[in-house]
Amino acid sequence: MFTGLVETIGTVTEIGQRQNYRTIKIAPDKLFSDLSLGESIAIDGCCLTVIEFGKKEFAVEASPESVSRTIVPDYRGGSRVNLERALLPTGRLGGHFVTGHIDGIGTVSAIKKSGEAFELRVECPSGDRRYIVPKGSIAINGISLTINDINENKLTVNLIPHTRTMTTAGNFKVGDRVNLEFDIIGKYIARFLSQENRNNLTIDKLMDSGW
CATH class of the missing domain: 2.40.30.20 (Elongation Factor Tu (Ef-tu); domain 3)
Incomplete structure (x- = not known):
């Protein structure tokens, strides 16, 4: 669950393919120090899973369903994207409930x-x-x-x-x-x-x- 309050902007650095899944590497303007594998993160509002991360960038993968229903196919190297990590139970709901499932x-x-x-x-x-x-x-x-x-x-x-x-x-x-x-x-x-x-x-x- 997310709130629609963007934490930072990121830059797409690489786009790849792993079997049927689209992989996207992103360098966030503000680094996430405690990012973890398997974590959910909203990329332009689309909930995707972190599959790898380093000091300056991380990667997520998008399923064929996500690719077909979102603007993921529009991404290129250099594309700028909104980033928001999942809402913590102790966090404030400053926006509104956002599921990360694009309509x-x-x-x-x-x-x-x-x-x-x-x-x-x-x-x-x-x-x-x-x-x-x-x-x-x-x-x-x-x-x-x-x-x-x-x-x-x-x-x-x-x-x-x-x-x-x-x-x-x-x-x-x-x-x-x-x-x-x-x-x-x-x-x-x-x-x-x-x-x-x-x-x-x-x-x-x-x-x-x-x-």
């Missing part, structure tokens, strides 16, 4: 300056529209953000200066593909609604029950 890939469709911040518009897969809630949470490339506006299958979030500086969000360009993970509570509610229509479950009933 789909979105496309940056617009970036507009708004005061000191920037408005980022992302086009989502059409089937994921039901998960998007105004003022709800979303993880974009592993960054916990708040959805400000929805227009059909496009959502808008604000990128404050701190977020643009401390994550790869400052490098986003129109046309970039990004990993999307929707809020887990919203996904559960959508699933309940789709499966329990025979019981006449509605949004109003969920709200009356405290959701």
